[in-house]
Amino acid sequence: METKPLIHSPFEGDQSFIRKLARFAPLTPTETRLLQNAVVGQREVTARHDILSEGSSPTEISLIVKGYACRYLLLSDGRRQITAFLIPGDFCNLRALHTDRMDFGVAAIDCCRVARVPRQKLCELIEKHPHIALALWRDTIIDAAIYHQWLTNIGRRSAYARIAHLLCEVCWRFQAAGLLRQHSCELPVTQTDLADAMGLSTVHVNRMLQKLRADGLIRFQSRSLCVLDWPRLQAAGEFEPSYLQLHAEQTPRGRRDAFLDRSRDDKEIIALP
Amino acid sequence: METKPLIHSPFEGDQSFIRKLARFAPLTPTETRLLQNAVVGQREVTARHDILSEGSSPTEISLIVKGYACRYLLLSDGRRQITAFLIPGDFCNLRALHTDRMDFGVAAIDCCRVARVPRQKLCELIEKHPHIALALWRDTIIDAAIYHQWLTNIGRRSAYARIAHLLCEVCWRFQAAGLLRQHSCELPVTQTDLADAMGLSTVHVNRMLQKLRADGLIRFQSRSLCVLDWPRLQAAGEFEPSYLQLHAEQTPRGRRDAFLDRSRDDKEIIALP
DNA sequence: CGCTGCTTTGACTGTGATCAAGGCCTGTGG
DNA sequence: CCACAGGCCTTGATCACAGTCAAAGCAGCG
Numbered sequence A, B: 001m002e003t004k005p006l007i008h009s010p011f012e013g014d015q016s017f018i019r020k021l022a023r024f025a026p027l028t029p030t031e032t033r034l035l036q037n038a039v040v041g042q043r044e045v046t047a048r049h050d051i052l053s054e055g056s057s058p059t060e061i062s063l064i065v066k067g068y069a070c071r072y073l074l075l076s077d078g079r080r081q082i083t084a085f086l087i088p089g090d091f092c093n094l095r096a097l098h099t100d101r102m103d104f105g106v107a108a109i110d111c112c113r114v115a116r117v118p119r120q121k122l123c124e125l126i127e128k129h130p131h132i133a134l135a136l137w138r139d140t141i142i143d144a145a146i147y148h149q150w151l152t153n154i155g156r157r158s159a160y161a162r163i164a165h166l167l168c169e170v171c172w173r174f175q176a177a178g179l180l181r182q183h184s185c186e187l188p189v190t191q192t193d194l195a196d197a198m199g200l201s202t203v204h205v206n207r208m209l210q211k212l213r214a215d216g217l218i219r220f221q222s223r224s225l226c227v228l229d230w231p232r233l234q235a236a237g238e239f240e241p242s243y244l245q246l247h248a249e250q251t252p253r254g255r256r257d258a259f260l261d262r263s264r265d266d267k268e269i270i271a272l273p
Numbered sequence C: 001c002g003c004t005g006c007t008t009t010g011a012c013t014g015t016g017a018t019c020a021a022g023g024c025c026t027g028t029g030g
Numbered sequence D: 001c002c003a004c005a006g007g008c009c010t011t012g013a014t015c016a017c018a019g020t021c022a023a024a025g026c027a028g029c030g
Helices: A016-024 A029-038 A119-128 A130-156 A159-176 A191-198 A202-214 A230-237 B016-024 B029-038 B119-128 B130-156 B159-176 B191-198 B202-214 B230-237
Strands: A041-045 A050-052 A060-066 A069-074 A080-086 A105-108 A112-118 A184-186 A218-221 A224-227 B041-045 B050-052 B060-066 B069-074 B080-086 B105-108 B112-118 B184-186 B218-221 B224-227
Touching (some): A016 A029, A016 A060, A029 A130, A060 A119, A069 A191, A069 B130, A080 A130, A119 B130, A130 A159, A130 A191, A130 B069, A159 A184, A159 A202, A159 A224, A159 A230, A191 A202, B016 B060, B029 B119, B080 B130, B080 B191, B112 B119, B119 B130, B130 B159, B130 B191, B159 B184, B159 B224, B159 B230, B202 B218
Antiparallel strands (some): A050 A105, A060 A112, A069 A080, A069 A105, A184 A224, A218 A224, B050 B105, B060 B112, B069 B105
16 A cells, blocks of 8 residues: 655545545546545544544544444444444545435544545535546445445345355455455454444354354454455355455546446456455 | 426426435426436336346436335345335436446336436436436435445344334335325335345244234235324334435525535424324 | 453343245136 | 136244353453
8 A cells, every 4th residue: 555645635644535436437637636635634533432423413524544433323222233344445424415414423443543524625526526426426336335235144144144244345345445465454343343233242243253263264363354265255155246346447547538438348356365 | 296297208207206306406497307308218017027137237227107116136045135115206226327237136016117217318417417416416325324224224123123114214205205195005015025125034024014013003904004103103113214314395496506505404304194 | 460341151042034834815717 | 607826914833043141261451
């Protein structure tokens, strides 16, 4: 992950979100610069604290720069459902562009650096630059595709398969974000987090993780995940990564206005090592 | 549901989708007309048949004009997860604007009339009319908000509460679409459909529906749902409708360019009778 | 050290799945 | 008009996956 300092940005930032957006809809250098300039500042959020609270009405869009976070929803009896894991480059609340009240919370899983983009600035960009709107919209759409998968995962798969599926998804996203090394990644989630994400109890997650370990599919200790047997892990989770839209990359610049007729046939898919 | 014939549209169409979009971002008469003209034709799909198949690459966006449909995903062993119910005015595959391959199927629940909008036409509109892009994007966002709720519903609520929650959601959406009359609506879904939507078995759905009936919350027979006790049904499902964004209506025309500073305080919510 | 938070274990329970059969309704064809 | 078939709903019996409760081990950390 090369981190060239950004000239126009008020902080020594990270471009992961730009790179991610560029994957969706090619951006001109001007558009890239405008997006970078829209970022107004960063803050640190300590582990296990809210980045955005349910019910608040933020006037800024937040963006994970470093660390891991999750979207969650709380029920009246204290049960929690995690609806998404967020990694560097992910927007917390793009939805705030269209709605005022947060109807979910966002919490830091480990210590996070969070950047802010004023809603108004982003709206101005959107109105003037359709490609930026498109790129952001696509982000929303991929979010929705992930929700889709989680729904079938939670609704129709066994606990064992669910966890396998989730781990596969996480690895693929990490891979695309340059956070995977040698089949391994930092994964500072607790078993309770996994349970809340997959609609299971902590105890049962513990037992299923043990089984995954016993079956030789993964190693998962001290907040670090290592996949030992990709084919079998993917098979166990019936995982099929196309919904993540992780194409191998960077539509050529010359075609930037041709988003309508981008080739129908599949772009090369990044094969996980 | 008044159905004034549309002058510029090639068919005696229905404007429900325009009305729905207008709820999100006020459209000028010109924009409305452009959208209506983008619709190229309709087709009938018989009950229980695919409107769009998983794996296909449609070049058109489909739109439910009449009838009910669902998005679904099939697992290798034949299990099915329904991820959304679609009613008149809903887009089946807006996602196709950004991705070629359908990664889910859409099936008609009863006999459906489906309108088509060529992707290219819609893309042209989007590029030239940021408000149309915004309105469609918002549609995607509300879809995502519904997925969010379904996730917590399936992940963390009991079968009884899940079904209650789903029925509440359906009623509110029907209400907004003018399909609810006297606390009653047509609901041609089978108990198997409900089961596939909520991650339950058909048998268990049957028993929970019986309990909901026995408790005096609903009547549900011959494809027609009647809610007998709103407060208790909402309580049973812990239902809280704000995520559906069904505000009472029609932001005044004069403010149409002011989507940035729409009032932060809550718009009046339609109270269900 | 002794917290505190996370993981692990065991015993027990229960929600909801599975299997199987029968009933009911509607549409169809003889 | 009746017989039949195919969906769909309903019921009962049994089973298992996963939840709950409780307690003990194990870090890391101030």
